[in-house]
């Protein structure tokens with residue numbers, strides 16, 4: 001059905017992904033087109049990446065303009081877009097300094113290294129263990145998969161990097177009990193994304209901040225999925241008011257262009273001196289110019305507030321949907337436009353049936369449908385998806 005592209009791809013691409021049978025060729029806003037020119041409403045957004053939608057002319061222009069001027073010179077020199085992006089990110093967050101890299105995993109690697117360095121620089125090198133959360137997701141490099149609390153991601157890659165302990169997400173008492181003389185930091189996602197769109201109980205982040213202050217630990221937020229407006233605030237931690245010492249970003253920061261960032265307070269950043277950490281492509285002028293335009297559009301055009309509003313609407317519609325299909329829907333979860341629907345059966349057939357009807361959604365942890373559309377999604381598009389799910393969910397019972 002797709003001109004043999006899929007067959008050709010299956011012969012030559014590494015088999016690390018189970019792909020949907022779809023060759024996508026172009027996009028505009030929340031809509032994508034395949035190689036047969038069929039269109040789809042996109043509730044995946046490249047996994048919470050394309051928050052401003054596809055084919056955004058202003059981002060394309062910022063990218064093209066900078067690409068003609070200067071793509072890359074290395075961090076041996078200063079460039080204006082990198083400086084301006086760091087200014088913008090520190091102005092709108094708790095942080096004083098930014099380190100740029102190319103992906104989420106790389107941002108988390110930087111955070112893990114910085115947490116260790118922070119204590120070794122104070123001659124407390126014994127403090128190197130990081131408490132992470134069960135069902136967390138922090139990436140696929142050796143350090144970040146070691147920090148990830150999911151067996152299926154770690155299996156087969158042992159020995160893992162030593163120095164990570166795990167406690168249940170949302171349980172402040174378990175966290176307190178796990179802290180030992182070697183603990184240096186706590187690392188968590190304010191809302192767990194890949195782990196199943198899991199929000200912590202009210203007051204949890206404030207409690208974790210309090211524990212970290214009591215015990216002299218650094219608090220690291222992985223906002224790679226939750227940041228850049230996804231949960232209805234620019235950063236998810238703003239819902240709680242509990243600020244971290246280190247925060248990592250990636251996914252939506254470039255709206256699809258590869259960029260990661262580690263944001264950090266002055267006192268913690270101070271231990272990362274010249275030579276401590278580096279990456280060739282981190283913060284190139286061409287990528288930071290695009291990310292700067294992303295931040296400008298998100299903030300100046302009120303897109304975060306729009307996402308919060310339609311997110312509330314979407315959640316209400318999912319709750320109605322759950323009431324209409326109590327035999328297949330177990331739970332509605334999430335915040336802003338990071339939403340999930342837990343089913344009582346595997347979700348893959350729903351994903352396939354929605355795709356046939358022109359809607360892209362994705363399924364995580366076998367039974368959880370995840371909805372992370374571009375933040376520019378409108379209520380009629382949400383209504384259309386709900387109608388589609390109303391039609392598809394009853395089919396599960398007959399299967």
Ligand SMILES: *Cc1c(COP(=O)(O)O)cnc(C)c1O
Pocket residue numbers: 102103104105106108137138139140189193194222223224225226250251
């Ligand atoms: C996607 C994700 C990562 C990994 O980012 P990559 O860019 O794929 O390396 C890390 N943490 C969270 C919370 C994520 O959602």
